Amino acid sequence: MAAESEEPIIGSYVVGNFPSQYGYDQPVDLMNGQAASNANASNGRLTVGGGVTSQVDAASAGVGAAMPPIGSASTASIAGAAMAGTTAMPQTPPEEKPRILVMGLRRSGKSSIQKVVFHKMSPNETLFLESTCKIQKDEVSDCSFIQFSVWDVPGHIDYLTDIFDTSDTFASTGAIVFVIDAQDDYMEAIDRLKVLVSGAYNVNPRIKFEVFIHKVDGLTDEQKIEVQCDITQRANDLLIDIGNGNEVINIHYHLTTIYDHSIFEAFSKVVQKLIPHMGAFESLLNIFCNNSGLEKAFLFDVATKIYIATDPSPVDMQVYELCCDMIDLVVDVTTIYSEGQESDELGFSEDTCSSIRLDNSTVLLLRGVDRHLALVCVLREESMDRQGIIEYNFQRVRQGLQRVLTLKQSLSSSIAAASDSQVPGALKSVEASLSNGAALD
Numbered sequence: 001m002a003a004e005s006e007e008p009i010i011g012s013y014v015v016g017n018f019p020s021q022y023g024y025d026q027p028v029d030l031m032n033g034q035a036a037s038n039a040n041a042s043n044g045r046l047t048v049g050g051g052v053t054s055q056v057d058a059a060s061a062g063v064g065a066a067m068p069p070i071g072s073a074s075t076a077s078i079a080g081a082a083m084a085g086t087t088a089m090p091q092t093p094p095e096e097k098p099r100i101l102v103m104g105l106r107r108s109g110k111s112s113i114q115k116v117v118f119h120k121m122s123p124n125e126t127l128f129l130e131s132t133c134k135i136q137k138d139e140v141s142d143c144s145f146i147q148f149s150v151w152d153v154p155g156h157i158d159y160l161t162d163i164f165d166t167s168d169t170f171a172s173t174g175a176i177v178f179v180i181d182a183q184d185d186y187m188e189a190i191d192r193l194k195v196l197v198s199g200a201y202n203v204n205p206r207i208k209f210e211v212f213i214h215k216v217d218g219l220t221d222e223q224k225i226e227v228q229c230d231i232t233q234r235a236n237d238l239l240i241d242i243g244n245g246n247e248v249i250n251i252h253y254h255l256t257t258i259y260d261h262s263i264f265e266a267f268s269k270v271v272q273k274l275i276p277h278m279g280a281f282e283s284l285l286n287i288f289c290n291n292s293g294l295e296k297a298f299l300f301d302v303a304t305k306i307y308i309a310t311d312p313s314p315v316d317m318q319v320y321e322l323c324c325d326m327i328d329l330v331v332d333v334t335t336i337y338s339e340g341q342e343s344d345e346l347g348f349s350e351d352t353c354s355s356i357r358l359d360n361s362t363v364l365l366l367r368g369v370d371r372h373l374a375l376v377c378v379l380r381e382e383s384m385d386r387q388g389i390i391e392y393n394f395q396r397v398r399q400g401l402q403r404v405l406t407l408k409q410s411l412s413s414s415i416a417a418a419s420d421s422q423v424p425g426a427l428k429s430v431e432a433s434l435s436n437g438a439a440l441d
């Protein structure tokens with residue numbers, strides 16, 4: 001579970017004790033020079049097809065983390081070293097959208113990640129991408145639930161020697177994704193990470209730092225664990241020097257590759273940290289699952305296949321991939337066959353629904369929430385006896401989510417503007433209205 005508290009975390013970190021998973025949180029205790037342990041819940045897993053798969057603790061995805069109000073972050077300048085140089089960062093007007101910076105050395109895979117996740121580029125096409133010369137901004141505003149921008153910062157921009165407008169850039173940044181090429185010598189990347197974290201943290205201590213240990217498709221399982229341990233250890237050793245000796249900087253590490261769903265899963269976790277009131281969404285999905293006999297429920301942004309929220313049980317990569325495949329299938333069918341759709345639309349609506357029965361007594365259910373969002377649920381075949389209750393509860397959940405979206409639209413273009421009580425309040429009232437079927441028993 002990610003530590004969200006301002007308090008220092010005291011814990012013991014055992015090297016080599018990593019779960020074989022595609023994401024974990026590794027808080028660094030700057031006071032004691034140790035990384036706090038990160039025990040992930042491992043019960044309640046659902047395996048599909050009987051395979052042993054990597055486990056991800058969904059609850060570690062920044063639950064309750066609220067995006068700082070833009071402009072409210074500290075804008076203290078960082079040391080002059082980071083300010084001197086030749087290439088200027090663009091001056092950006094204040095904007096309401098949370099910003100995610102994708103940074104890292106040249107050819108580490110930053111543009112590829114952005115193209116694959118947000119532009120549906122096939123991984124093989126990234127082989128022909130040219131080096132990025134200047135910052136590329138991507139407005140991810142089609143996603144109705146949260147609108148954010150992703151900046152691809154070219155690897156040649158040096159935070160030490162270039163004029164890097166740190167106060168302006170970092171003050172309104174929600175998360176920094178730092179990409180490290182796991183197939184390359186990563187020592188320089190770790191040094192660069194230290195400079196970056198130090199600069200960004202001094203300007204805005206609320207920034208979430210996410211390290212993507214990338215291109216792991218070229219590594220064996222043993223190598224993955226080895227590289228993950230090594231990078232984490234080295235990065236943490238360097239980061240201990242940062243801060244005032246009593247502060248904790250949370251760095252979250254993810255093993256990623258564009259050649260499987262790990263990159264979508266990792267980006268999902270990054271985005272979730274920018275959504276305020278995430279705990280309320282989790283709680284709603286939790287009660288939805290419990291009352292309806294579901295194993296797992298994901299709220300997906302259909303276009304990107306980023307899951308915006310899920311219930312607190314651990315996320316199984318194989319289950320996540322199945323849900324993504326189901327979205328692809330439904331999108332393909334609706335795009336080709338539904339009438340009156342613009343060519344660039346996905347053909348999704350609140351009427352979209354689909355059920356797929358798998359050969360292992362598992363059922364996948366997909367229900368549209370609006371043009372952009374879908375709930376995808378996984379359940380055992382026998383739970384389909386309660387289909388009436390599932391549908392009833394789904395309608396309630398959808399109404400609650402639509403209400404939150406309306407709240408957001410009426411208050412601001414950003415969900416962050418909704419007052420603290422309104423969003424959780426709306427979701428709590430939905431929770432209370434969900435049926436557990438007791439009246440029918």
Ligand SMILES: Nc1nc2c(ncn2[C@@H]2O[C@H](COP(=O)(O)OP(=O)(O)OP(=O)(O)O)[C@@H](O)[C@H]2O)c(=O)[nH]1
Binds near residue numbers: 109123154257259
């Ligand atoms: N094997 C493998 N190769 C990848 C992966 N992601 C990206 N690449 C390759 O890495 C190379 C560099 O990718 P880019 O996305 O251009 O790297 P970049 O970090 O944006 O580079 P700059 O623009 O120079 O900063 C390309 O040939 C990609 O195909 C991955 O997950 N696995």
